Amino acid sequence: xxxxxxxxxxxxxxxxxxxRPRGLRTDYCGELRSSDxxxxxxxxxxxxxxxxxxxxxxxxxxxxxxxxxxxxxxGAADLxxxxxxxxxxxxxxxxxxxxxxxxxxxxxxLGADVVEVLSASEAPPFALxxxxxxxxxxxxxxxxxxxxxxRMQRNLRIRARVNAAIRRSMDRQxxxxxxxxxxxxxxxxxxxxxxxxxxxxxxxxxxxxxxPQIAKQLLMVSGFDRxxxxxxxxxxxxxxxxxxxxxxxxxxxxxxxxxxxxxxMVEDSVLEATRDVTGEEPxxxxxxxxxxxxxxxxxxxxxxxxxMEIVRLEQAVAGSEFNAFKAPAVRALCVQGEGALGRGRLDxxxxxxxxxxxxxxxxxxxxxxxxxTGVALESPVAKFLSAGEQSAIVKATEAEPGxxxxxxxxxxxxxxxxxxxxxxxxxxxxxSEPPYRYLWxxxxxLFEGLDEAGNPLAAHHPFTMPHLDDLDRLESDPLSVRSxxxxxxxxxxxxxxxxxxxxxxxxxRRIFSVLGISDEEAESRFGFLLGAFRYGAPPHGGFAYGIxxxxxxxxxxxxxxxxxxxxxxxxGADLMASSPRELSDRQLAELGLxxxxxxxxxxxxxx
RNA sequence: GGACCUGUGGUGCAGCCUGGAGUGCACGCCGGCCUGUCAAGCCGGAGGUCGCGGGUUCAAAUCCCGUCAGGUCCGCCA
Numbered sequence: 001x002x003x004x005x006x007x008x009x010x011x012x013x014x015x016x017x018x019x020r021p022r023g024l025r026t027d028y029c030g031e032l033r034s035s036d037x038x039x040x041x042x043x044x045x046x047x048x049x050x051x052x053x054x055x056x057x058x059x060x061x062x063x064x065x066x067x068x069x070x071x072x073x074x075g076a077a078d079l080x081x082x083x084x085x086x087x088x089x090x091x092x093x094x095x096x097x098x099x100x101x102x103x104x105x106x107x108x109x110l111g112a113d114v115v116e117v118l119s120a121s122e123a124p125p126f127a128l129x130x131x132x133x134x135x136x137x138x139x140x141x142x143x144x145x146x147x148x149x150x151r152m153q154r155n156l157r158i159r160a161r162v163n164a165a166i167r168r169s170m171d172r173q174x175x176x177x178x179x180x181x182x183x184x185x186x187x188x189x190x191x192x193x194x195x196x197x198x199x200x201x202x203x204x205x206x207x208x209x210x211x212p213q214i215a216k217q218l219l220m221v222s223g224f225d226r227x228x229x230x231x232x233x234x235x236x237x238x239x240x241x242x243x244x245x246x247x248x249x250x251x252x253x254x255x256x257x258x259x260x261x262x263x264x265m266v267e268d269s270v271l272e273a274t275r276d277v278t279g280e281e282p283x284x285x286x287x288x289x290x291x292x293x294x295x296x297x298x299x300x301x302x303x304x305x306x307x308m309e310i311v312r313l314e315q316a317v318a319g320s321e322f323n324a325f326k327a328p329a330v331r332a333l334c335v336q337g338e339g340a341l342g343r344g345r346l347d348x349x350x351x352x353x354x355x356x357x358x359x360x361x362x363x364x365x366x367x368x369x370x371x372x373t374g375v376a377l378e379s380p381v382a383k384f385l386s387a388g389e390q391s392a393i394v395k396a397t398e399a400e401p402g403x404x405x406x407x408x409x410x411x412x413x414x415x416x417x418x419x420x421x422x423x424x425x426x427x428x429x430x431x432s433e434p435p436y437r438y439l440w441x442x443x444x445x446l447f448e449g450l451d452e453a454g455n456p457l458a459a460h461h462p463f464t465m466p467h468l469d470d471l472d473r474l475e476s477d478p479l480s481v482r483s484x485x486x487x488x489x490x491x492x493x494x495x496x497x498x499x500x501x502x503x504x505x506x507x508x509r510r511i512f513s514v515l516g517i518s519d520e521e522a523e524s525r526f527g528f529l530l531g532a533f534r535y536g537a538p539p540h541g542g543f544a545y546g547i548x549x550x551x552x553x554x555x556x557x558x559x560x561x562x563x564x565x566x567x568x569x570x571x572g573a574d575l576m577a578s579s580p581r582e583l584s585d586r587q588l589a590e591l592g593l594x595x596x597x598x599x600x601x602x603x604x605x606x607x
Numbered sequence: 608g609g610a611c612c613u614g615u616g617g618u619g620c621a622g623c624c625u626g627g628a629g630u631g632c633a634c635g636c637c638g639g640c641c642u643g644u645c646a647a648g649c650c651g652g653a654g655g656u657c658g659c660g661g662g663u664u665c666a667a668a669u670c671c672c673g674u675c676a677g678g679u680c681c682g683c684c685a
Contacts, residue, residue, distance in 0.1 A: 049645080057642040070645065081635085100645055123636055125617060131646075132619045132634075137677050190685045210684090237684040448685090461685050497685095559678095569677065 024086055024118075030067020032091055034107040041110065042088040043069060044118070046148065047079050048129070062087060062110075065153055069105045073112040082121035082128075082145075089113040136561075140575040143566055155563045159551045162273040163230060166250050166547075169269035175228040175252060180215035182232070187213055188462065188525050191235035194245075202592035208234040211544060213461065214529050216253040217501060220540040221532045226265075228252040230547065239570045241559045242493065242549055246568075249496065253542030259484055259500055263287070263440055266488060266543050270495070270550065274436050277554045287440040290482075294413060298331075298420015300444070303492030304437035306427045308333055310419045313407060316392035322384035324360060327409035333419050334397040335426055338404040339365045349422065353408060358418040362407040366399045375401050428492060432556025438490045443467060446483035447514075455516035460485040462515055462526075463508070464499040465541075478514050488545055490553055496545025503537040505530075 021027055025044045032041065045064035052058040058075045061068045062085065071087045079085060089111045100106030125142055126134040128149045139146040146152055170177065183206035186193055194208040209215070211233045219227045231251045239245065252265060267285050274282045286304070293302050296309045313330040320326070335341075341349075346363050353361035365378040377390045385393070397405050406422060408415045446466050447456035456478045458464065466474060467482035474481055485499035502508045508530070512522050522530060548560040561567035568574050588594065 049647095051644045051647045052641080053644065053647080054641045057644085059644050059647085061645070068645095072643085075642080095643075098643060098645090102645080106645085123617075127618065127635065129646080134618065135614085135677075137614090138618080140677090188685085192683080213685095235684065238682085240684085241679070243684065458685060464685095570679090571676080573676090575677090 028066040029062050029064045029069040030105060032069050032105050032108050032110070034093055036091050037093045037108055039091050040089065041091050042086060043110065044086045045084070047081055047083045047085060049081070050079055060087075067105060068103055069108070069110055070100070071110040071112050073115055077115050079115065079117070080121065080123070082124050083117055084119035084121070086116040086118055087112045087114070137575065140567070140569065143576045147565060152562070155551070155555045155557065156565060158277050158555045159547070159563050161276055162547060162551050162554065165273040165276045166230065166269045169272045170228045170252070173226070173265055173268060175226040175254070175265070176224055177229060178219060178224065178227050179229060180209070180212040180231070182208055184209055184215075187211065190461070191237050194234050194236050197591040197593055199591055210235045211249065212251050216251060216542060217463070217529060217540065218532050220253055220255050221535065221537045223538075225256075226252070226254045231544075239568065239572065242552070244548065244560060244564060244567055245572060247560070248547040249544040250547055251542070251544040253540060255538040255540040257539075257541055259442070259486060259541065262498060262500075262541050262543050263486065266498075266545065267438070270438060270488070270490075270545070273550065274554060278434070278436070280434070282436045282438060285438040285440065287442055289443040290441055290445065291443065293441050294416050298416040298418070298423065300441055300487060301489045301492055301494045302439065303424065303428055304439060305429050305433065305435065305491055308335065308423050308427050310416055310423070311397045313393060313396055316396045317385070317389050320385065320389055322381060324362065324381070325409050327411075327415075329412035329415045330407060330409040331415050331419055332393070332397055332405050332407040333423055333426075334399045335404040335406060337402055338426075339367065339402045341404055349406065352425070353418050353422065356418040356421050357414050358408045359410055360408075362409075364393065364405040364407070366394065366401055366403045366405060368401040375399070377405070424492065431491070431553065431558045436490055436553065438488065441487040441489055443482040444485045444487065445479065446470075446481045446485075447478050449479075453516060456514060458515060459483065460497060460499050462511055462517070463501045465502050465507070466511075474510060474514055484541070488543070490550075493549055493553060495549055496543060498541065498543030500539070500541035503533065503539050505533060508533070
């Protein structure tokens with residue numbers, strides 16, 4: 001279910017005097033009220049539905065972007081679905097027994113004196129009333145019709161309001177909106193990029209930005225102090241429900257700031273957007289360290305809308321005879337009220353845990369103790385646990401009779417991640433369910449794992465400033481070093497990430513050295529940025545978050561395609577525009593390109 | 608690159624497991640009736656390459672293989 005836009009505090013369309021209806025119409029359909037009764041009005045729109053009562057009476061529901069109004073027309077008028085018409089007549093109160101409480105205009109109707117067909121329509125390929133879930137393939141092929149639906153109108157208007165809210169916030173905070181090139185040059189590391197052949201320089205290519213990262217750091221060097229951009233970004237990676245080739249970020253950067261300053265700037269914009277769309281004040285934006293997020297929720301993007309936090313059992317089972325619990329980490333979830341879960345379901349949960357990488361899953365049903373005092377545990381492994389261990393487990397998980405405890409033991413990170421995933425699968429509310437629990441995940445490790453050559457991999461990007469307390473371990477124990485980078489998360493979705501950047505050459509050289517990047521390599525890959533940094537780079541940091549994801553969350557949609565006007569399918573196709581498509585030989589020649597087709601499936605290599 | 612799900616008149620579904628005539632439901636569409644409906648109602652009608660190709664079988668929407676398209680996910684996305 002998608003969430004209604006906040007109609008009460010804001011009409012669907014922002015109304016200023018300049019935004020009043022003009023031209024062919026005096027009013028918008030969805031805004032007519034009983035207070036307008038008696039006026040002669042003209043409205044324009046699409047025929048949503050008609051109800052005919054013979055030769056001299058028919059009801060036509062006329063729809064525009066504001067809603068629907070019922071028009072009473074002569075039955076002879078040939079008005080079919082999706083005809084574009086203009087209706088002029090007197091707006092009148094409906095008879096007292098003919099009100100329609102289901103629509104905002106239900107107290108009035110328009111007695112049509114003149115009906116003009118501005119444009120006829122073939123019968124649409126699918127109904128726009130939202131009563132049936134039309135196949136997405138069909139919706140995308142006729143996207144221009146799909147966008148006419150109430151749902152898509154609402155979603156894209158929410159998007160427009162989010163953009164407007166962000167711009168208000170940015171302007172209020174003194175950030176300057178500056179555009180950066182789309183036809184540009186590769187960004188160091190990161191996602192696969194789209195390349196655009198140059199016509200004037202045959203054989204050379206532009207690269208579309210996966211983000212304006214380099215550009216905005218250069219703007220800091222240039223002294224713009226605070227920059228933002230609602231930036232289109234392109235990444236040639238496989239598509240997902242929350243990922244499209246092309247997406248939109250709020251990108252910002254500021255000079256002479258700390259992490260806290262960046263967080264406050266970003267918070268101001270997302271909270272402004274959230275308030276504007278929902279009319280509600282979101283809960284306080286909390287900050288948790290990456291470590292704490294892993295321990296409590298088993299993920300770096302926790303959903304705080306529900307509890308069921310992961311509990312540490314290491315102390316409760318310390319010294320236990322039970323072999324499975326002799327592990328670096330023993331953690332558990334308490335699933336309230338699921339103590340009656342059947343054996344088949346428990347086996348499925350165990351399989352799921354194993355599929356997620358756990359060695360196994362221990363389940364314990366919490367039941368009332370004998371004589372109604374205390375609690376006891378029912379479990380295939382209960383016999384391996386002493387009475388003291390059992391009561392310690394119950395105490396640690398705060399479990400009560402009727403609850404189910406799920407425990408996993410093993411290496412800490414994997415154990416937490418498995419339980420974190422089970423937590424989501426057992427308890428996560430639907431996307432559309434408020435509130436909007438924003439949080440910052442901070443002190444993210446600077447590196448994540450090692451590459452083939454044994455060098456650490458930058459978790460964010462190679463210009464991320466390490467946590468100052470960890471600098472002495474940079475070379476000796478790099479994987480333990482935290483960074484001054486941070487993620488913004490809402491309701492289990494990662495909205496974006498950012499960091500304080502390295503602005504001094506000595507620190508940058510140290511990082512490159514740890515990453516195994518030579519001076520020559522650094523110069524060739526990041527040349528002009530490093531060059532710029534030689535001429536006085538201010539300390540700076542910034543952030544970027546996905547507007548598609550933010551809008552989807554606020555609209556209660558699980559898929560960002562629902563908040564993008566013309567999205568692509570999972571295979572990267574636009575079913576309406578038939579893109580991508582082949583170029584003509586002439587176009588290819590002009591770009592100096594020749595196509596080498598991959599061998600057909602099943603063909604022998606080299607044939 | 609991989610796993611799973613889906614594909615049946617214009618739309619949404621059922622039928623598939625357990626093979627037997629393109630069978631059914633709802634909406635829409637076309638025509639007729641109808642002066643207070645609002646998912647209007649009533650009557651009648653049209654509309655099909657069961658995604659595509661191959662195989663098994665006396666017989667395939669149904670079983671098998673392949674393929675295409677759409678979706679969810681893994682990989683990938685600093």
